[in-house]
Amino acid sequence: MNTTVKQKLTFEQFLEQCLEEGLYELVDGEIVEMRPTRQHDDTADYTADSYQEEIKRLNLNYVVKTTTAIQTTTSYGVVQGRKPDVSVIDKTVWRSDGSNYNALDVPIQLAVEVTSTNWEDDYIDKLDDYQRLGILEYWIIDYLAIASRQYLGNPKVPTVFVYLLDENGKYQRAKYQGNDIIISRIFPELKLTVKEIWKA
Numbered sequence: 001m002n003t004t005v006k007q008k009l010t011f012e013q014f015l016e017q018c019l020e021e022g023l024y025e026l027v028d029g030e031i032v033e034m035r036p037t038r039q040h041d042d043t044a045d046y047t048a049d050s051y052q053e054e055i056k057r058l059n060l061n062y063v064v065k066t067t068t069a070i071q072t073t074t075s076y077g078v079v080q081g082r083k084p085d086v087s088v089i090d091k092t093v094w095r096s097d098g099s100n101y102n103a104l105d106v107p108i109q110l111a112v113e114v115t116s117t118n119w120e121d122d123y124i125d126k127l128d129d130y131q132r133l134g135i136l137e138y139w140i141i142d143y144l145a146i147a148s149r150q151y152l153g154n155p156k157v158p159t160v161f162v163y164l165l166d167e168n169g170k171y172q173r174a175k176y177q178g179n180d181i182i183i184s185r186i187f188p189e190l191k192l193t194v195k196e197i198w199k200a
Contacts, residue, residue, distance in 0.1 A: 043114045043143050044085040046197060051088055051110075054187045061091045062109060062186075071105040072129035080129055085141075086112035088186060107134035110186045115142045123147055127163065131171050137186050138163040138171065143198040158198040 044066060051064045068087045072080045081103075088110035111130055113122040122140050130138045140163075145156040152159050157178070163171035164185050176182045176194050184190050 037116070039143075040085075040114050040116055043141060043197060044112065047112055047114075047139075047141065047192075048086045050190065050192050051086070051187065054190050058189065062088050063091050063094045064088055065094075068108075069103040070108065070111070070133070071103060072133050074125075075128065075132070082126060082129060084108075084111040084126075085114045086110075086139075107136065109135075110137040110139070110184070111135050112139040112141060115140060115144065115146050117146070119147045123151060127171065131163070131165070131169070134165065134169065136165050137184065139182075141197060158194060160194050160197065 048064050048066055051062075054060070055062050055064065065087045066085065067083060068089065070082045070084065070087070072082050074080060087108050089104070089108045093104070093106060093108075111126075113126055115122050119142065127138065127140075140161040142152065142159045142161070145152055145158050147156075147159075149156060151161075160176045160182055162174045162176065162182060162184065164174070166172050174183060179193050179195055182190070182192050182194065
């Protein structure tokens with residue numbers, strides 16, 4: 001019996017083959033299309049706009065992007081191509097190589113994932129990937145309260161989890177719901193509540 005093993009793509013092949021239209025990630029050597037709903041996009045856009053306003057107000061040296069590819073590596077050494085729903089990046093790093101197809105292999109300041117039906121990727125796989133890369137701050141915006149009660153509690157309500165990298169390179173988690181003001185290390189003066197995000 002003849003079996004054909006599908007060749008796994010490298011990160012460079014992923015960048016070359018990835019279509020300009022649409023949102024794709026490289027997961028275990030294969031291109032995976034991410035198909036966000038309009039509400040998902042609105043939630044990501046509202047969060048990105050909130051960051052943009054804070055950057056402008058305080059003249060911070062960051063850029064906010066929604067299509068940036070980030071090269072990460074799994075615990076078993078497989079290179080992944082992740083595209084956070086929102087990325088906050090040091091402006092100097094972003095502009096240091098303008099011809100690099102938007103791909104970064106260095107830690108960004110802040111990554112945001114807005115959960116959908118594949119919520120376990122955000123809570124488990126991407127959390128692990130982003131921690132290993134050294135992304136300083138990681139938000140999971142679960143506006144549909146779609147994750148399990150293990151994460152959200154009972155009853156399940158829209159929640160934002162903020163993971164901050166500690167001095168040992170490990171994420172420490174904070175949980176925000178309702179009218180809680182989300183505490184950010186990257187944007188310490190940001191006044192943004194969970195309710196504002198999920199009503200966007």
